[in-house]
Amino acid sequence: MEKRYPLVHPNVKGFLHGGDYNPDQWLHMPDIIDEDFRLMKLAHCQTFSISIFGWSKLEPTEGQYDFAWLDDIMDRLAEQGAHAILATPSGARPAWLSQKYPEVLRVEANRQRNLHGLRHNHCFTSPVYREKTNQLNRLLAERYKDHPALIMWHISNEYGGECHCDLCQEAFRTYLKNKYNDDLEALNQAWWTGFWSHTFSDWSQIESPAPHGEHMIHGMNLDWKRFVTAQTIHFYQNEIEPLRELTPNIPVTTNFMGDYPHMRPYLGLDYHQFAKEVDVISWDSYPAWHSGRETTAELASNVAFVHDLYRSLKNGQPFLLMESTPSLVNWHEVNKVKHKGMAHLSAMQAIAHGSDSVLYFQWRQGRGASEKLHGAVVSHAGHENTRVFQEVADLGKQLEKLQPIAGTSVQPEVAIIYDWENHWAIDDAQALNNTNKRYVEACQTHYRSFWKKGIPVDIVGMEKDFSSYRVLIGPMLYMVKPGVAEKIEAFVKSGGVFVATYWSGIVDENDLCILGGFPGPLRNVLGIWAEEINTFMPDEHVMMSTGNGRTYDVGQYGELIHVESAAALGHFENGCYEGQPALTVHQFGDGKAYYMASENVQAFYDEFYEDLMRDIGIKPVISSAIPEGVSVQRRTDGAQDYVFMMNFTEQQQHVPLPSGENYENMLTAQHTSQQVQLAPYEYVILKK
Template sequence: MTKRWEPVHPAMTGMLHGGDYNPDQWLGYPHILDEDDELMKLAHTNTMSVNIFGWSALEPEEGVYRFEWLDEVMDRAAARGGHIILATPSGARPAWMSEQYPEVLRVSSNRVRNLHGLRHNHCFTSPVYRKKTQQINRLLAERYGKHPALIMWHISNEYGGDCHCDLCQDAFRKWLQVRYDNSLDKLNHAWWTGFWSHRFSSWSQIESPAPHGENQVHGLNLDWRRFVTDQTIDFYQSEIVPLRELTPDIPVTTNFMGNYPDMRPFTGLNYEAFAKHVDIISWDAYPAWHNNWESTASLAKDVAFVNDLYRRLKDGRPFLIMECTPSLVNWHEVNKAKRPGMHKLSSVQSIAHGSDSILYFQWRKGRGASEKFHGAVVDHAGHPDTRVFREVAEVGRLLEQLAPVTGTSVDAKVAILYDWETDWALADAQGFGQDSKQYVRTCQEHYRVFWERNIPVDVITPDKPLEGYQLVIAPMLYMLREGFGTRVEDYVRQGGRFVTTYASGMVDENDLAFLGGFPGPLREVLGIWSEEIDTLYPEETRELVDADGNVYAARDYCELIHLEGAEAIASFSSDFYQGQAAATAYSYGSGRSYYLAARHEARFHDAFYGKLIEELSITTAIPVEADAGVSIQVRSDEETQYVFAMNFTEREQPVQFANDAVLTDMATGEQQHTSFVLPPYGSVVLRTER
């Protein structure tokens, strides 16, 4: 759906540009604040995230507060017309708190309590930590809630990890009692505890997964992950109580993560659940650009997938890039600097897929500790005469010109389904190939076909409606939530097209295998049943032939299926399943469903989806011709299309729009020829009327 979203804060009238600012690390260097003030203007920044990990500077001793430094930072931002995203400091607590209240420290899965140190080393169940967090957050809200620079609350930082202390064990048992209606019989059935004689006769016998205890009951492992997500959200909700009370008009967010360096969505927390409790999605993007195991264009496809996932968590509302690096990071195996032009290109890509910000970690490099060599806008040299600073300033100038893009949307008719809980369950499943399951990589391979054709895609979670899409693709949907099969039936019956693959519909939401044949509740709508899966060695492939006689290869997984109304559109031509269906199609109601019974090579996906794209008349948002490695994305409102042309290759690339298109370069305001050449890592943002 094409629309323009209202900003979450009235002051957000354009793109946000800036990032993590840590003046609390420089309190002994008073001249630094003056330097930063001038450099922020030169870099064309307008927004800083402040007070992340600032607790020890705010409260150096229990009950002793030092807000003067933060007052100055807030006032300086207001004086230059800038914005502040003010963080709550719970991501790392002061040493005095760990010493005085050891219950706030986490206990690892081995049941050993951690020492003070690192970050997110707190128990999210601890009443003491919740009380202390609310106290400091209330003081922040009272002091800065009406400050003209404040536009948003940044709650903690990159929530993650778990605690196994007695408090958390008790909370877990209570959570389980609610989930299973206080019935141990229901829990024992859901966890299949008759296996290895694990049946529980008392709630007190249940412990969280442990390396020296139980870790092979998949229902337990799955519920622990769910509990950790719910308990983290509960801690977050406790944090924001004083903020909602005192500053109800200030939006709240917390920065979600990707799992790096391969851009696999982070599996520690279920962000589908968390998204319901934030006002705007924000996430930290650190892809390993210029790595030595895939091309820049291939990685760009994976980054686009994650952006499209985060955009849909709030039903298409633009999100924020809360952190990215302007140069390099300090924690990849090889910390490679972004090549000239790559920072602008990656920034443009984020905006193209729905971000309304480019914010960095970090503004200024610290002098010591683990992140002193992590990329920053201001290097240790402390002046603007660096390549990175100049590229950041260039991005800042461009974002000023892109202000009209803020709030616009992406209109997609294709959806690909990603499910955090399926990811968890598949990773835990002891079967298949341990290293070849690659759930997210599989989703991204199906996404690739549309990305290369410049067709917009929504990456949706199972709670989202299927209606409104011409095509819904659910690769490796191993776990089916209750009712999802019925929703797919309704969608296809009413004219939708649904595609799924091998290893789908195998277990329910308790990770119990469906009885009566796979793919479980999808069996009727697909018109097939699956008997078994053959897992191949990495060097093996199996041949298959489609209805037109084209020959393709399958790798990793070949599934033996039986037709129950579906027709084979490709068949295996080797091994003991020679002649059996490798892909099927089935007419169901007014729609059609498809089942891919093997991990087919990319050429098969190109041909298969190419036919569907043609049959359904799925088109790009704007007519354009460009070679592989060039991505064309569009954001729009009811009147205007904003076209992003991006070259993710190391060579010049021609781009050809329709000759009657009227295109304006948003950076220069000049009319753009419909035919032009993008330099390596080049990008341009164009405006055209709908």
């Protein structure tokens, strides 16, 4: 049965292509704006995020508004059939607001109030700032609610950071009183404040974590991060209140972030919670291609992981690539342009993993300030005769040919648990390798085994219903929240396969160690208990072997475990745990639960998951062999599959097609049934 997701607006057909447009910076040069509208058509760009930082032009002095310039831009977009993703401009406020109402300025963890400047430098608790943003947003909604160009609201920009002012301190205490039912003793127990005599005898004594005490009370640190997420969401809800009221049929989004340049999830906010409040997930992707930090294929796998994470936040609904660069950024340590083919390939990778857009930052390079040398579709040259502009135009033409794919999604049978709160707690713990405990790297290493084989994966949180998957993987599930172990047990009993690793089941949701032996509430389903974990030095060469005769290098962690009802499949070959189990399996109900007691090289995970997929019958997108560095992904509506083959190497690659299957190349309309040849950084999209 066909299943498609109506993503944004009835006026939208196919993929969104365009990006951030800042005409407010060019109002004194109207010929530039005229030229922009000519170039938009040539670039095959039809969607623009407008007025993200336009507050000082919309309200140049308090209560004095100027919408004439925005009226003109919106009207001109509509005249040429283009779309506007209209922003609320709270990400950067005008100077008059900071001057008259200093309470809106953010206070840092050292309790010093910031000066005016930067962006996102606002207190998310300030009643004044909430009032001013709500007021301006209401005026925007009243004015443009019926405008034919409007397809979506872009709420603020890249929410992030935290404020430690007195208003936020009081809000934090209120949050804690609600969470702990006004029971201060319950908070003291949850935070284990008897340590170093930090017990609180009055709510007024509680403050946000300060720089000198960041490692003292882990439960407080965790609750503070939860509060920052909750308060940020509350600020966002205040922003969208008039939009929901006046434009109920216009969806809202806010652009989530990644942690660059290695492409990890952004740690500042719990996006599992934030995702519940947006209609469409969107995010800003800026990987450091060609930096030499890792191979292009390794970085591509990490980027894919984050794409899949954000696609999974709304149960497979397509997301939007809200920002990407058509060439280079200006804020990496070293700023590299995208090599020939990479701009297209990077964009198409987002599409392959579920994006319904390719949007850029930025449409036109600014003339001054910090982003004047950031890449853009239109450079300072100001015309279409540049490499980047022509590449963007060519991609726009390709997206028009791929229109039937928009609205389809991905249907994985495998899920990996990545949880923001677990990540916070792991990073806060004083244990293992305190420089980098490698939690997200662990998640991405397991993920890479499936990426290489062309098996789609969802990246989910602990709150997710796991029942739709056949395989569930929980790397370093250090924190086990209430009810999660029970869900995992039910999943395995009903025939699912669960894979857990070292350092799992250590603490509860308050970051309190679980008593009675690790892996705590997962002990029953895994059939083992873990006594201790060791962190190996770089010069320690520890090996593990499996029952099939394969031997592998162990990474920085090895755990001493004891088999209870499980069976050992592998053992440590040497080192302090020589002869002890390194890999176990436990038959539990109709399913199985595996435990990996060591961090291992990629080859171990590749071979383990290849065997597992074959044993349980999970098939890759194509059954033929996929060359190293080539990614094969699939989008589907249930009735029609679309196969993406992408070469993330600098060598020519050949991908054989399964015997007896015939495909059409959607970009060339040619048919093929034997093999696909891919030049460096080339891709094809096939329809069966």
